[in-house]
Amino acid sequence: MRLSGPATRAALIALAGDLPPARHAALRSLRDPATGEVLDRGLVLWFPAPNSYTGEDLAELHVHGGRAVLDGLFRALAAQPGLRMAEAGEFTRRAVANGKLDLTAAEGVGDLIAAETAAQRRQALRQADGHLAALYQGWSADLIAVLAYMEAWLDFPDEDLPDSLVPETTARLAALHGRIAEHLADARRGERVRTGLQVAIVGAPNAGKSTLLNALAQRDVAIVTAEPGTTRDVLEVQLDLGGHAVTLLDTAGLRETENAVEREGIRRARERAGSADVVVHLVEAGTHSAPLELTGGAPGEAEPPVISVRSKVDLPHDPEPQDMVSSSVIDLSVMSGVGLPDLLRRLTDMARELTETGGAVPPTRWRHRESLGHTVAALDRAQEGLTNGLPLELVGEDLRIAIRALGRITGKVDVEDLLDVIFRDFCIGK
Numbered sequence: 001m002r003l004s005g006p007a008t009r010a011a012l013i014a015l016a017g018d019l020p021p022a023r024h025a026a027l028r029s030l031r032d033p034a035t036g037e038v039l040d041r042g043l044v045l046w047f048p049a050p051n052s053y054t055g056e057d058l059a060e061l062h063v064h065g066g067r068a069v070l071d072g073l074f075r076a077l078a079a080q081p082g083l084r085m086a087e088a089g090e091f092t093r094r095a096v097a098n099g100k101l102d103l104t105a106a107e108g109v110g111d112l113i114a115a116e117t118a119a120q121r122r123q124a125l126r127q128a129d130g131h132l133a134a135l136y137q138g139w140s141a142d143l144i145a146v147l148a149y150m151e152a153w154l155d156f157p158d159e160d161l162p163d164s165l166v167p168e169t170t171a172r173l174a175a176l177h178g179r180i181a182e183h184l185a186d187a188r189r190g191e192r193v194r195t196g197l198q199v200a201i202v203g204a205p206n207a208g209k210s211t212l213l214n215a216l217a218q219r220d221v222a223i224v225t226a227e228p229g230t231t232r233d234v235l236e237v238q239l240d241l242g243g244h245a246v247t248l249l250d251t252a253g254l255r256e257t258e259n260a261v262e263r264e265g266i267r268r269a270r271e272r273a274g275s276a277d278v279v280v281h282l283v284e285a286g287t288h289s290a291p292l293e294l295t296g297g298a299p300g301e302a303e304p305p306v307i308s309v310r311s312k313v314d315l316p317h318d319p320e321p322q323d324m325v326s327s328s329v330i331d332l333s334v335m336s337g338v339g340l341p342d343l344l345r346r347l348t349d350m351a352r353e354l355t356e357t358g359g360a361v362p363p364t365r366w367r368h369r370e371s372l373g374h375t376v377a378a379l380d381r382a383q384e385g386l387t388n389g390l391p392l393e394l395v396g397e398d399l400r401i402a403i404r405a406l407g408r409i410t411g412k413v414d415v416e417d418l419l420d421v422i423f424r425d426f427c428i429g430k
Contacts, residue, residue, distance in 0.1 A: 001061040001073060004091055007082030008057040009048075014080060015061075015073075016044050023047060030061065032076045039072040040064055054091055055098030096411060103411035104132040107365065111194055118243035119355060123193045123364065131361045132368075133410050139180060139375075140406045146172050147399045150392055170386050177379040183363070184372045190362030191369075192277060193355045196238065196245030199347065200273035200304075202292065203282030205253030208311040208334060212282065213237060213250040215334045216344075221250070234265075234272050242348035244355060249276060254292075270295045278350055279306045280343070285331075286317025307346055313338060371405045378402035 003011060012019060014033040020026030025043045032039055042063035052058035063069055077083050092109050095101040101109070108127030115121040126132070146169055201209045214220050217237045235250040249272055252265030273279050274294035283289040294303055307330065314333035330346065332339035363369050382398040384390075 001063065001070075001077075002058065002086075002091065003061075003077070003083070004052070004054045004056050004058045004086075004094060005082070006057065007080065008059050011077060011080045011083055012044065012046060012059045015076060019046050020044050021046075023051075025062070030063065030073065032072065034076070034079060039076065040069045050098070050100075053100065054094040055100045056094060102130070102133040102137075104136070104368075104409060105130050108132070111364070116238075117240050117245045119193050120245055123190065123362075126361060127364060132364070135183075135361055136406050136409050137412070139176060140403055140410075140412075142172070142176050143399055143403045143406070146176075147396055147403065150396050150399070154392055154396070166386065170383065173379060173383050173386070177376065177383065180372060180379070181376055183360070184369065184376060186357070186360070186362045187354070188369075189355050189357050190364040191366070193244070193362075194364045196247050197241075197278060197351050197354060198247050198249060198272075198276040199278045199280060200249040200251060200269075200276035201280045201282065202251050202254060202269060202273050203311070204284070204287070205255055207253065207282040207284045208332075209253070209282055210235075210250055211334045212280070212309075212311070212332070213248055215340060216248055234268055241344070241351055244348070244351040246347070246351060249273070267295075274303065276304050277354055278347065279304050280309060280347075281306050282309050282311045282332075284317075285310050285313045285315065305350065307343070307350070309339070309343065368409050371409045374405040375402045378405060 015030045016028040028044045030039050040063045045060040047058040049057045092106045096106050108124050111124035237248045251269030309330045309332045311332050313331045314336045330339050378398045378401040382395050385395040
């Protein structure tokens with residue numbers, strides 16, 4: 001049990017009798033302050049401000065987890081003045097408010113709590129440890145330095161400033177623009193790790209989509225019958241594939257139909273498949289495959305990669321021409337197990353390719369990507385302004401917009417940093 005805030009010290013003394021040494025675990029009898037009854041014996045830790053997770057006075061009670069113990073402690077604490085139950089995420093929110101964590105680190109803590117795969121855990125740990133914040137704050141510092149030089153050139157013309165200020169500024173902005181644009185063009189790898197890859201299974205009715213879904217999930221998720229068109233909506237199953245979170249999508253069979261409900265299911269199937277990260281296209285052995293038509297992808301985005309599968313190869317069938325979508329077709333029989341290891345291997349390899357960052361720290365949320373997009377757009381305008389000889393006041397304003405956009409990601413925008421750089425680098429007024 002964790003307490004944080006100005007009333008923590010008094011509450012801890014009321015329960016435990018005294019304060020243990022800071023940051024040392026001590027065994028204490030925990031008593032109800034109102035009656036003196038011993039509620040439990042447990043370990044008590046005391047973290048005085050500001051050296052705590054929240055930056056406030058903080059205490060932890062490591063107690064037995066029985067319901068009666070917890071109920072008794074909650075009642076005793078609730079009776080203490082100035083105490084209330086914490087809201088969801090409030091300890092981390094207070095850590096952000098008190099400058100112990102930035103917004104990206106707080107998001108990393110949330111991702112770490114929700115992590116279900118090794119890849120998600122590794123990415124969340126790096127973000128919670130401040131790697132993403134360090135990257136963005138480094139870029140912010142570079143922009144502040146550029147703006148400081150520009151402000152100095154405008155506001156302090158009597159100082160000995162280099163003649164190469166504008167060319168150097170242009171070069172520094174171009175280099176920074178390139179690094180941010182490269183970071184932004186990561187094909188949403190960080191978001192894919194955090195939320196999981198979407199793998200859509202598509203094909204004609206009775207091609208074996210639901211049977212494959214059940215085999216990959218290792219349980220009966222979808223109803224399998226000989227009657228075509230039984231899947232009307234998109235079924236979703238989450239699984240861990242080689243340490244990567246994957247959501248399998250079983251979709252309605254693709255065909256022409258007059259049934260309004262089935263037609264809506266087919267529309268949803270094409271839409272979800274078009275916005276998926278990977279498509280597994282099933283064609284029953286011995287049948288002809290119509291061209292795969294997908295919708296739902298974002299404007300300008302390439303269609304998802306397709307893994308072509310010839311299903312039910314264990315059943316008698318006529319030889320067919322090689323008209324599958326991909327040149328490397330996997331022959332599959334879920335009933336006999338033929339081809340299933342090959343398909344799993346292909347999916348695992350593709351998941352690794354779509355999420356591999358090469359050691360770089362990727363943006364993990366849409367809000368990161370949105371603010372980075374505003375930063376790049378502002379830098380574009382600043383570079384264009386320098387090239388076209390616009391007044392440096394206008395160029396400087398675009399740089400301020402870029403700095404604010406980066407600051408929104410971490411939650412730290414400090415205009416005093418600009419003055420610090422000016423006076424440190426140019427010794428103005430010395």
